[in-house]
Amino acid sequence: MNRFSVTIVAVCACIMACPPLVGDTLRVYHIGNSVTDTIRYPAFQKAAQSAGHTYIFGRHMIPGAPLSWIWDHPDSGFMEQPFGYYPTALSGYEWDVLTLQPFDRLLEGSEDSDLHTAKRFIDLALTKSPRVTVYIYSRWPRKNEDGSVDYEAKWLRKYTGGWDNSYETRDYFEKLLQRLRQMYPAMRSRLFLVPVGDVMLELHRKMKRGEVPGYTDIAQVYADEIHLNDVGSYIVGCTFFATLYRQPPTRFSAQPYGVQDAALVKKIQDTVWQVVRVHPLAGVTRTKGAKDGR
Numbered sequence: 319m320n321r322f323s324v325t326i327v328a329v330c331a332c333i334m335a336c337p338p339l340v341g342d343t344l345r346v347y348h349i350g351n352s353v354t355d356t357i358r359y360p361a362f363q364k365a366a367q368s369a370g371h372t373y374i375f376g377r378h379m380i381p382g383a384p385l386s387w388i389w390d391h392p393d394s395g396f397m398e399q400p401f402g403y404y405p406t407a408l409s410g411y412e413w414d415v416l417t418l419q420p421f422d423r424l425l426e427g428s429e430d431s432d433l434h435t436a437k438r439f440i441d442l443a444l445t446k447s448p449r450v451t452v453y454i455y456s457r458w459p460r461k462n463e464d465g466s467v468d469y470e471a472k473w474l475r476k477y478t479g480g481w482d483n484s485y486e487t488r489d490y491f492e493k494l495l496q497r498l499r500q501m502y503p504a505m506r507s508r509l510f511l512v513p514v515g516d517v518m519l520e521l522h523r524k525m526k527r528g529e530v531p532g533y534t535d536i537a538q539v540y541a542d543e544i545h546l547n548d549v550g551s552y553i554v555g556c557t558f559f560a561t562l563y564r565q566p567p568t569r570f571s572a573q574p575y576g577v578q579d580a581a582l583v584k585k586i587q588d589t590v591w592q593v594v595r596v597h598p599l600a601g602v603t604r605t606k607g608a609k610d611g612r
Contacts, residue, residue, distance in 0.1 A: 343372040343414075344562055347407055349439060350419025351383045353457055356546055356554045359398075361574035366559060369569035376401035376411070384421045386430035389438055408442045415562055416443045417512065419455040424485060425477065425494055432485075433497050440502070451601075453561065454498075454511040456491035458518050458536075459483065460544040467537045469522045473515055488515055495599055510601035512561045514554055517593045521553065521586070530585050548576045553586055560594040564602045567591060 348354050359375050366373040380388050380395035388395065392405045401407040408416075418439060420432040428434070436454070443450050459472040460483070472483075477490040484490060491511055499506050522536035533539075539550035546554065552575040556567045567590050572583040594600050 342370075343374065345374045345411075345413050346376075346415040346417065346562065347401070347404075347411075347413045347443075348375065348377040348379070348417045348419075349385065349388060349404060350377075350417070350455060351379060351421055352381050352545065353421065354417070354419045354455060355379055356551050357558055358551050358555060358575065361551070362555045362558065364574040365555060365571045366563070368571040368573075369559070369563075369565075369567070371563055376407045376413075378404040378407065384423045384430070385418060385432055385435040385439070386423060389435050404439065404442070408439070409446055411446065413443065413447045413450050415451050415453060416440070416447075417453045417455055417558075419457065420485070420491065420494060422485065424479065424481075425490065426497065432494055433501075436494070436498060437501060440498070440505075449508070451508040451510070452498075452505070454491055454495050454509075456488070456511040456513050456515050457486065458515045458546075459486045461537065461540060461542075465537075465543075467535075467540070469536050470519060473519050488519075491515070492599060507601075510561070511599050512558055513593060513597045513600050514557045516597065517553060517557045517590050520593050521589050524585070524589065531581060532579075533582075549582070549586075551575055552577045552583070553590070556586055556590045557594065560590050561600050561602060566595075 348357065354377070359377065363373045363375070376398045378388055378395060378397055380391060388404070392403055397403045401411055416439065418436050423430055423432045425431060426433040440452055459467065461467040473488055475484050475487045475489065477487055477493055478484045495509060495511050499509050502509060518536050521530065524530050525533040525535055539546050539553065541547040552572050555575060556570055559570045560567045567587045570587070577583055595602050
C-alpha cells in the first residue's frame with residue numbers, strides 16, 4: 319500500500335471513529351450528584367436552543383452520592399418525568415448520550431468502584447440504546463479545607479489508587495475512560511469524556527497571565543468547597559455543549575446562566591473550544607498529533 323493510500327485509509331478511519339453528533343436534537347441522560355446539576359439543565363436547554371439545537375434530558379441525581387450509591391438506590395433522589403429514575407429511563411427509553419459523573423470512589427478493585435459501577439450503567443443503557451454514546455464527566459478538584467486551591471497542582475497529580483483525593487484528577491478520569499474502552503472495544507468510538515477540568519485548567523492559566531479581566535485564579539468561580547457559581551456553571555454548560563454537539567459554543571448563550579459580561583463570555587467560549595476541539599478523548603476531532611491517551 320502506497321503512502322497516499324495509507325493517508326486515505328487513516329482519514330476514513332478517523333471519520334468513522336468520530337461521527338458528528340451535530341443535529342437538531344440530542345436525548346441525554348445524566349447520572350451523578352449536585353456536581354452534575356451544575357450543568358443547570360433548564361439553562362442548558364435554553365442556551366442550546368439559542369444555538370439552534372434541542373436538548374431533551376433526563377437525570378438520576380442523589381446529592382453527594384457516588385455512582386455506586388445511585389446504583390444501589392434505584393428509587394431515591396431526583397429525576398425528570400416522564401423518564402424517571404435510571405432503571406426505567408435506561409431500560410425503557412432510547413438515548414443518544416449517557417453521562418456518568420464519578421465521585422469519591424476508587425478506580426477498580428471492588429463492587430463500588432467507578433469502573434464496576436460505570437459498566438453496570440452502560441450495560442443497562444445498551445439494552446434499549448445500542449448506539450448510545452457514553453461520556454465520563456471529567457470534573458474539577460475540590461478546594462482545600464482552608465479555602466485555597468492550587469488548581470494546576472491538584473489537577474495534574476497522578477492517581478495513586480488510594481483515598482487521597484487523587485480520584486479527582488485528570489489522570490484518574492482518563493484512566494477510567496481507558497479501562498472502559500478496553501472493556502468495550504466495539505464502543506471505542508462512542509466512549510469519551512467531557513473535559514471540564516481541562517477547560518478550567520486552561521482558564522486558570524489565562525487568569526494567572528492576566529488575560530481574563532477581573533480574575534486572577536480559577537478559585538473565583540467556586541461557590542464553596544466543590545460547587546461553582548454562575549460563571550463556573552456557564553463554563554460547565556459551555557464545555558458540555560461543545561463536546562456533545564461537537565461545535566464551537568459561540569452561539570451558546572450565557573443569558574440563561576445569568577452571566578452578563580460579554581468579554582468574559584467570549585473568553586470562556588474561546589477557551590472551551592480551544593481545549594475541546596483538539597482534546598484527544600473528547601471525541602470532537604482528531605489532529606495530527608492527537609492520540610488516545612497521554
